[in-house]
Amino acid sequence: MWLAIDIGNTNIHIGIFEDDVLHSSYSVKSEISRPLLENLEKILNPAAITKPQAVVISSVNPKTEVFVIEYIQKHFFVNPQFIGKDIPIPMVVLTDQPEKVGMDRLVNALAAFERTKSWTIVIDAGTAITIDVINDRGAFMGGIIAPGMGISSKALHYYTALLPEIPITKPKSILGKNTEGAINSGIYWGTVGMVSRLISMLCDELKCQPAIIATGGDAQLLASEIRLITAVLPNLALGGIKIAYKKNLPSNLRN
Structure with a gap:
């Protein structure tokens, strides 16, 4: 099992994968707050799911990104990998920058x-x-x-x-x-x-x-x-x- 997490400006989308198959997905508000922590505790409860082999994150929200990293590291002892930093995008990008x-x-x-x-x-x-x-x-x-x-x-x-x-x-x-x-x-x-x-x-x-x-x-x-x-x-x-x-x-x- 591994996790894919898409951190946007308004919402966080979480996917729980078994190999190539998306087993379940969730969406929560990305504003850093008590409800965000409670939602993460419900969805990513170490007592309910096995330790993920990997956690892969795509993010455009640096503040919430830090919050999610700390939660993952604290509860699963896994260092998330980031698309674009740790994992390259396998796509040619034909833009100026x-x-x-x-x-x-x-x-x-x-x-x-x-x-x-x-x-x-x-x-x-x-x-x-x-x-x-x-x-x-x-x-x-x-x-x-x-x-x-x-x-x-x-x-x-x-x-x-x-x-x-x-x-x-x-x-x-x-x-x-x-x-x-x-x-x-x-x-x-x-x-x-x-x-x-x-x-x-x-x-x-x-x-x-x-x-x-x-x-x-x-x-x-x-x-x-x-x-x-x-x-x-x-x-x-x-x-x-x-x-x-x-x-x-x-x-x-x-x-």
Whole structure:
């Protein structure tokens, strides 16, 4: 048994693997707090699960990363390995500064291409919305980063005197009948329109119709209105961590 952990800005995704098979997965809020510790104690309880052979982490959240490392070391006496530091990403990155591309984007891209083996667009709809392109040889070509729906709502509340912060859902109508409805409609339909238009522009520039895969907390919300999305895969990042980890093992230990 080994653990894959994807530490994001809003959520931590934990996968418990038996060899190549994802046995179970969990998602918890990544804010350092008592609830985070309690959730880790429930999911990764040394009394309930065996000591992992390895713990492999992909992280874009340094503060929470330290918290998780300390928990793993204290309870399992294992030093986690990090994607990008201890384990290289087995993917060519064709950007101006490959070393600055977020590990979350790369593990998503790795898992998506493993599934499609062709030109692919990956949409990660989380705290930020990333739209990334992988070519037909499996190289990461670059992408787009935009605000996610949640932080758009937070920004409206923070930078105005009277507008509330609200959770974003799919509206029944585009026409908001109150302040909350107007905000919800603006952020939801604005995001759908933005992502749809960006996909269209990318397809025109690439001169092909890539496979389009969505992941992240708001992926299903977007996919319900963006028909070009061919699959919604909540555990895409865990799959990318698995691929990188397995390819880095000595050949006699790979399945």
